[in-house]
Structure formats: structure tokens, C-alpha cells
Amino acid sequence: MISLRDLTVRYGATTAVDSISVDLAPGKIYGLLGRNGSGKTSLLSVLSAYRKPSSGSVTIDGSDPFENRELMRDIVFVRDALDAVEGDRAGTLLDLHARMRPSWDAELAAKLVATFELDLRKRVGALSRGQRSSLGVVIGLASRAPLTILDEVYLGMDAAARTAFYREMLADYLEHPRTIILSTHLIQEVADLLEEVVIIDRGRLVVHEDTDTFRSRGVAVTGPADVVTVFAEGRTVLAEQSLGRTRQVTLYGGLDADDRERAESAGLTLTPVGIQDLFVHLTSPEHNLEAVR
Amino acid sequence: MNPRRQVTEHLLRTYKSALIGFAGVFVVGVVIADIVAARVADPAPGIWMYVAIAFRYWVGIIAVIFISNNLRQFVAVGVTRRDFMAGATAVGVLASVAFAVFVPLGHGIEYAIHGGSGFSAATGFREFAATLVSCLASFVAGSAACAGIYRFGAWGGLALVIPALLPAAAATIFLTTDSDGQIAADHLSFPLALVVCLVATAAVAVLSHWELKDVTIRRSALG
Numbered sequence: 001m002i003s004l005r006d007l008t009v010r011y012g013a014t015t016a017v018d019s020i021s022v023d024l025a026p027g028k029i030y031g032l033l034g035r036n037g038s039g040k041t042s043l044l045s046v047l048s049a050y051r052k053p054s055s056g057s058v059t060i061d062g063s064d065p066f067e068n069r070e071l072m073r074d075i076v077f078v079r080d081a082l083d084a085v086e087g088d089r090a091g092t093l094l095d096l097h098a099r100m101r102p103s104w105d106a107e108l109a110a111k112l113v114a115t116f117e118l119d120l121r122k123r124v125g126a127l128s129r130g131q132r133s134s135l136g137v138v139i140g141l142a143s144r145a146p147l148t149i150l151d152e153v154y155l156g157m158d159a160a161a162r163t164a165f166y167r168e169m170l171a172d173y174l175e176h177p178r179t180i181i182l183s184t185h186l187i188q189e190v191a192d193l194l195e196e197v198v199i200i201d202r203g204r205l206v207v208h209e210d211t212d213t214f215r216s217r218g219v220a221v222t223g224p225a226d227v228v229t230v231f232a233e234g235r236t237v238l239a240e241q242s243l244g245r246t247r248q249v250t251l252y253g254g255l256d257a258d259d260r261e262r263a264e265s266a267g268l269t270l271t272p273v274g275i276q277d278l279f280v281h282l283t284s285p286e287h288n289l290e291a292v293r
Numbered sequence: 294m295n296p297r298r299q300v301t302e303h304l305l306r307t308y309k310s311a312l313i314g315f316a317g318v319f320v321v322g323v324v325i326a327d328i329v330a331a332r333v334a335d336p337a338p339g340i341w342m343y344v345a346i347a348f349r350y351w352v353g354i355i356a357v358i359f360i361s362n363n364l365r366q367f368v369a370v371g372v373t374r375r376d377f378m379a380g381a382t383a384v385g386v387l388a389s390v391a392f393a394v395f396v397p398l399g400h401g402i403e404y405a406i407h408g409g410s411g412f413s414a415a416t417g418f419r420e421f422a423a424t425l426v427s428c429l430a431s432f433v434a435g436s437a438a439c440a441g442i443y444r445f446g447a448w449g450g451l452a453l454v455i456p457a458l459l460p461a462a463a464a465t466i467f468l469t470t471d472s473d474g475q476i477a478a479d480h481l482s483f484p485l486a487l488v489v490c491l492v493a494t495a496a497v498a499v500l501s502h503w504e505l506k507d508v509t510i511r512r513s514a515l516g
Contacts, residue, residue: 045509045510049368049373050509050510051509051510052507052509066507067373067374067506068373069296069373069376072368072371072372072373073296073371074371075371076371077369079512081512081513083365083366083368083369083510083512084366084369085362085363085366088307096303096366096370097370099299099303100296100299100367100370100371100372101370101371145371
């Protein structure tokens with residue numbers, strides 16, 4: 001179990017992570033979602049022992065991972081800027097991981113290298129943005145670390161490579177379940193892979209729940225403006241738009257069977273809202289975070 | 294395998310060929326210079342000790358490379374900062390010992406070939422001790438200077454560069470040798486000079502350790 005308690009990360013006067021408390025059960029794929037500068041990478045850096053928190057704590061199975069030899073071996077953190085010596089060949093980097101990672105799967109690494117058509121003789125500094133990302137994916141997946149953290153590893157990867165990444169990650173996860181935290185902006189692409197979503201905004205935790213529950217919380221209600229207004233009263237409205245006498249509101253909080261029946265009998269149309277749309281509404285600058293907590 | 298040993302082995306494997314290559318070019322250069330010197334001067338001046346002093350600075354550069362290049366790489370493969378420091382320090386010590394042996398050895402060979410002046414077992418031992426302490430001072434200075442910049446950024450780290458370089462400065466002032474392997478300056482007795490340099494090295498090693506023990510792993514060498 002990963003437990004964060006009042007976790008705070010500050011850079012001078014800027015608070016990147018603001019008193020986040022959350023528990024993440026092992027053996028799931030988590031989506032860590034947040035806008036640019038929301039504190040995702042700072043949070044993941046603490047989790048992976050890359051930095052100490054300013055205050056609060058992180059424990060993994062009850063132990064602090066920071067400078068913890070046993071735990072750090074079991075965490076792989078691949079960030080957008082690959083942590084490698086630019087002059088090293090890609091193959092040398094993989095060899096180093098193979099030697100240092102106790103659960104490294106050389107066969108999987110070789111398969112992924114072939115899938116992404118990586119030239120292992122090339123120096124890391126000479127790889128294109130997409131190739132570097134692919135190399136990061138190879139490291140992240142072949143390490144088979146019990147805690148695998150992938151922070152925007154798709155940068156520069158084309159659609160085919162990203163599809164291959166998602167496919168390989170899911171296949172390997174099903175065969176070797178572990179905790180995977182995927183930080184991404186491509187929410188729509190990964191939505192079906194995620195078992196739980198964690199959304200942070202301006203350093204604060206907005207949502208942490210299983211993906212299906214989260215998905216069910218969003219509903220778009222469309223119909224005559226006055227009827228929609230009455231229906232939306234007392235509910236959390238994430239967004240609204242009007243066209244003539246028709247109005248659409250995006251509600252957050254889910255509707256029970258009675259609500260749905262009442263809406264339908266009033267001539268309102270209910271449509272589900274995708275995770276990405278929910279995310280956009282929840283993290284829009286004008287949105288009051290307290291309202292959705 | 295112990296991660297410290299893995300760090301040491303990887304660093305040795307990675308930089309061994311470059312170091313041997315540099316040393317090889319160095320030796321060839323000195324041999325050529327010696328041949329030229331023997332033709333134009335009688336008695337021929339010793340070249341080796343003039344240029345072998347560079348070895349101590351190489352060790353400092355090695356420390357800088359370790360911090361700027363390899364620290365984040367090793368943390369990324371699950372090695373703790375503590376283990377990395379221990380493994381990298383082992384390489385620094387090994388390189389220092391190797392150079393400390395290499396310097397009097399080169400001097401002795403040069404002396405044997407063209408009868409340069411002033412080489413004896415005592416001289417050789419003094420050169421060994423001076424080079425070893427100077428190399429260690431340089432390694433620690435390079436590590437502390439680079440770690441300060443890595444931790445606090447270019448401007449913040451700049452303030453720490455001066456204290457970080459103290460051991461290297463002390464070694465340069467008190468332990469620089471001339472072409473005969475004699476200590477060039479006579480500010481302090483040789484044993485006292487060694488002690489002063491070792492104390493400065495130990496103090497800056499503490500600074501380096503403080504800078505690195507919980508440093509944030511940044512994306513680049515300049516933080």
C-alpha cells in the first residue's frame with residue numbers, strides 16, 4: 001500500500017503539492033491526471049525517492065522509500081527527460097538496468113526494442129524525442145518493478161508507437177500484475193486502461209476513485225433552458241452552454257434512478273461525459289475545487 | 294551483488310578505457326619531450342614530474358563527471374545516493390592510488406633512461422604520498438564543487454565553490470613538486486603539509502556528503 005499523508009512540496013514561495021493525503025492499493029493501474037504545473041511530477045518525484053517532501057510523508061508498505069535500498073530497487077520512475085548519460089549507447093543503458101534491476105526481463109526488453117525499432121547502437125543523445133520515449137518505455141516495462149511510474153513517457157511517440165506502448169503495457173500487466181502509475185495528458189487514449197484515477201489541480205487532490213465510478217459522476221443534461229435550470233438546482237454544475245432556448249449543463253455527482261426518471265419525464269436528454277471532459281471541467285481555472293470534494 | 298560494488302564496477306568499466314587512453318597519450322607525449330630534451334640539453338631536464346602533476350586534476354574532473362553524469366543515472370536504476378557516493382568514492386580512491394603509483398614509477402623510469410637528477414626510493418615515496426593526498430584532495434574538491442552546483446543551481450552553488458576547492462588549493466600550495474620530485478614550496482614541513490591537506494580534504498568531504506545525501510535528482514547537471 002502506498003500512503004501519502006499531508007504531502008507537501010514547496011519550491012521557495014511556490015507550493016507544487018499542497019497537503020495531499022491518499023492511499024493507493026497495490027496491483028492497479030492508476031492514472032495521475034493534472035494540468036501542466038499541477039504538481040504531478042513533484043508528487044511522483046517524492047514517491048520515487050527522487051526528492052524529499054517539504055513536509056508530510058510517503059510510505060510504501062509502511063516504510064519511507066527515501067534512501068531505502070530495498071524499496072528503491074523496486075521502484076522505476078521514467079520521466080519525460082530520460083535519466084541517462086547522453087554519450088552512452090542505448091544498449092549500454094539497457095545493460096545497466098539489466099544488471100541493477102532484480103526483476104529485469106531481458107526477453108521483454110528485446111521484444112519491446114524490436115517493437116519500437118530502436119537501434120541500440122545509437123547514443124542516447126542522438127535518439128529522436130520519440131525514440132528516447134520508446135527507450136524509456138522499454139526501461140519502465142522490462143524493469144517489472146513492483147512500483148512502475150511512467151511520467152509522460154509518450155512525448156514524441158507517434159500514434160502507432162503509443163498504441164504499441166498501451167498494448168504491451170496492458171499485456172505485461174495482466175501477466176505480471178504490479179502497481180503502475182501513469183501520468184499523462186492523453187487522457188482519452190488511456191482512459192480504458194486505468195483502474196483508478198487521481199486528479200490533482202494546483203497541487204491539491206481533486207479526485208481519487210475508481211475509473212468507472214468517476215466516469216459515472218459526470219452527466220450532460222440537455223433540454224429547454226428553464227427545465228434544465230430547475231433540474232440543475234442544488235447540483236454541482238461543472239459547465240454550461242446555451243443555444244437559443246436550449247441549454248446544456250454538465251453535472252458532477254451522478255444521478256440516481258429517480259433523478260434519471262424525473263429528467264426523462266421532463267423531456268431532458270442525459271448523456272455520459274467522458275473522463276477527459278470531466279477532467280477539463282474539474283480543473284478549469286474558474287472552477288471552485290471545494291465544490292467537488 | 295552489493296550495489297556499491299556494482300556502482301564501482303560500472304564506473305570503472307565505463308571510464309577505464311578513456312583513462313588508459315589519456316594516460317597512454319600522456320606517456321607518449323612525455324617520451325617524445327624527453328627525447329627532444331635529451332638532444333637539446335645536457336644534462337637533459339626531467340619532463341615527467343612537470344607534467345605528471347596534471348594527474349591530480351584529472352581525478353577532480355572524474356569527480357565532476359560522476360556527479361553531473363552518473364548520479365541521476367544510478368538513482369534512476371534504484372541505487373541510493375549513499376550507495377552511489379560510496380561506490381564512486383571507491384573509484385576515486387582507486388584512481389588516486391593508481392596515479393600515486395604511476396607518478397614515481399614514471400619518474401624512476403625516466404631517471405633510469407637518461408639519468409635525470411634526484412630520484413631515490415625516498416623521493417619516490419614522497420612523490421607517492423604527495424600525489425595520493427593531492428589526488429584525494431582534488432577528487433573531494435571536484436565532488437563538492439559539482440554537488441553544490443547540482444544541488445543549489447549555478448548561482449547558489451557558486452558560493453560553495455570556494456570552500457569546496459580548499460583541499461585542491463592546499464595541495465597546490467603545499468604539495469606541488471618540481472622536476473626532481475622535491476616539494477616546490479617550503480611553507481610547511483612535508484608531513485605537516487600532508488596533514489593540512491588531509492584535514493582540508495576530510496572537512497570538504499563532509500561538505501560534499503551534506504550536499505549529496507538528500508539531494509533532489511534533477512534533470513540536468515546545473516539543477
